[in-house]
Amino acid sequence: MAKDKTDNETGGGTGGGIQSLDAALRVLMFMASRPGPLSLSELAREVDMPPSKVHRYLASFLHAGLAEQGGRSGKYDLGAGSIRLGLAAIGRHDFVNKPSAHLEELRDATGLTVLLSVWGGGGATVVRWERAASPIVTSMGLGTTLPLLNSSTGRIFLAYAPQATVQARLAEELAQAAQNPAVLGDVEPTRSGVDALIERVRGMGYATVYGDYIPGLVVVAAPILDWQGEAQAAITLIGTNPKVVQDGSDEIGHLLDFCRAHSFASVGSEG
Amino acid sequence: MAKDKTDNETGGGTGGGIQSLDAALRVLMFMASRPGPLSLSELAREVDMPPSKVHRYLASFLHAGLAEQGGRSGKYDLGAGSIRLGLAAIGRHDFVNKPSAHLEELRDATGLTVLLSVWGGGGATVVRWERAASPIVTSMGLGTTLPLLNSSTGRIFLAYAPQATVQARLAEELAQAAQNPAVLGDVEPTRSGVDALIERVRGMGYATVYGDYIPGLVVVAAPILDWQGEAQAAITLIGTNPKVVQDGSDEIGHLLDFCRAHSFASVGSEG
DNA sequence: AAACGTATTGCGTGATACGCAATTATTCTG
DNA sequence: CAGAATAATTGCGTATCACGCAATACGTTT
Incomplete structure (x- = not known):
């Protein structure tokens, strides 16, 4: 046996x-x-x-x-x-359909551009977004794949997605980073550096990045968790004012409220 | 040998x-x-x-x-x-991305709700749409799968999609229709009836349906063809006024112009 | 025209996916 | 709360079939 x-x-x-x-x-x-x-x-x-x-x-x-x-x-x-x-898949994920109205609320409450991303198939994919009125040019379309280490959204999935699913992509990015360490900024491109990053993100419950992936922008992201505590999706705020990513800012508060409100929503239609 | x-x-x-x-x-x-x-x-x-x-x-x-x-x-x-x-696939199909602005034009020119659908994977899928101001309630979301015989959009693919790809679905619908023939209205649920339908559609270059799939509505559809003369996508107009689906109406003219203008656009990015 | 790179197709064989059945998990029922 | 029934999952041996190799067809470049 x-x-x-x-x-x-x-x-x-x-x-x-x-x-x-x-x-x-x-x-x-x-x-x-x-x-x-x-x-x-x-x-x-x-x-x-x-x-x-x-x-x-x-x-x-x-x-x-x-x-x-x-x-x-x-x-x-x-x-x-x-x-x-x-499209069939999108039609089933509650948090992909429902939040479109809610995303607007979050956008209006924070005045920032709001992104909804999902993790799957070895990458973080932008599924929906609401652009803020402010003159931020995001050349980011639906379906864009975000880096794992180099974007706040990616870091959320790094910390909250099933570990087995991130390994492949992580290894890839570490290999790349080894040749170009400067890009990563605040993270050492080693296993221990990554582990420290994960701890940090989990401790805070959100991730911030100062214009690493997109120069000149500040970005915060937080996870939408399912009943297993794994990230089903992530919400990302993009702005220009550095103070919005400081710990305890109103914007982060709104973000976390939103994510909490939508966490534990089932994926399919449950009875 | x-x-x-x-x-x-x-x-x-x-x-x-x-x-x-x-x-x-x-x-x-x-x-x-x-x-x-x-x-x-x-x-x-x-x-x-x-x-x-x-x-x-x-x-x-x-x-x-x-x-x-x-x-x-x-x-x-x-x-x-x-x-x-x-989403990765959508990002590549020119006629799925580009026309969103053009679809609005067509909507404004006709005053009707405009649908963009693609054929693939054994079904006709609604990919994009622009709703008219008129009080039409279409409970039709992105990703909706349309019937082959019972919708004008489906009939376009029936007539213009690669024949091999429609057989399976066609057989399915014919089997269903055999038990409930009334639903089909103007088409006999037999091979010969379908062949006649295909001939009719090809002869006109578009397909019309009077509220069969959606009671009370009139619908016209026309194909966007690729260089092989096969339907890559279809454009559909939905309205309430029966005269818009009469042969030679302005709306059908606009529709055909639009489809002609976008036909032969390559799928991927060609050199 | 010749030479190269690329796409496609046959063929034999070793790996492997399949069907069956046993086992475990879960739901129904008295 | 048993006990049964249904559904989900896992092992195992074997026949099947997908794989690698190499030949061919195709198209492009020099």
């Missing part, structure tokens, strides 16, 4: 359920993480798989409509089936 | 690339076609696969974040990874 199930979880920690499916989905999610269409060879190189393998995966994606092959360039890109899937 | 490759394509016409991946994606897209969370057994029954198989697929989907397991109900639902995927 003392089955050593541990040897499933060895090493790389890739294992979901079915190996080939995991590999295929990795290709798909990689496509989602890239801005434009990709050729077969690019794709194969980046995900480190033989082209024939990727090609067969793509054939299935094409068939499902999740991917499509653009123009005569032959490059592959996400397709209408992915849109369909995504 | 005379390889009988034909026996790949036998019968059901399921074949994309990899069998197991096709099956898995069928499960995923099925989840997208259903409004709420599903239990394992429901899911297994509906897609007609053994529960263990579906369970393993779900494990991979969970790992990729495409699905998640809700609350303590244990039911499965689409996850944040799907949102991530969908």
